[in-house]
Amino acid sequence: MAAITPRVPFNKTEDLPFTAALDHHQIAADVRHKLELPCWLGKNKDNPALKDFLPQLKEHLLGCVLGQKYCGDQESFTPQEQNSLHIIGNRIYKHKVMCVNYTTYDLQQAQDSLNA
Secondary structure, X not given: OOOOOOOOOOOOOOOOOOOOOOOOEEEOOOOOOEEEHHHHHHHOOXXXXXXXXXXXXXXXXXXXXXXXXXXXXXXXXXXXXXXXXXXXXXXXXXXXEEEEEEEOOOOOEEEEEEEO
């Protein structure tokens, strides 16, 4: 069984509109490149980087949904609370580029692009 890559191939296009300086980050609204979570996790079950991926993802998403400030890797939700979060279609989406706006050490605004 071949591993499924979480990257969007270089030859695929993905439009990323302008990112306003006040936005923390931006990714495209494109949903063409999806990962079916059960299939992806199953095909990559021996990858140590994906150990506890789904519970950690749900932990992170629940904190975001409930407006909790991120304070580290501590667990703050029970497995029952994590299971109350349903990921629609059991899929997440791959993106080619993510733009991040930030303030530099000399208080200037800057932007970086991340490309997996």
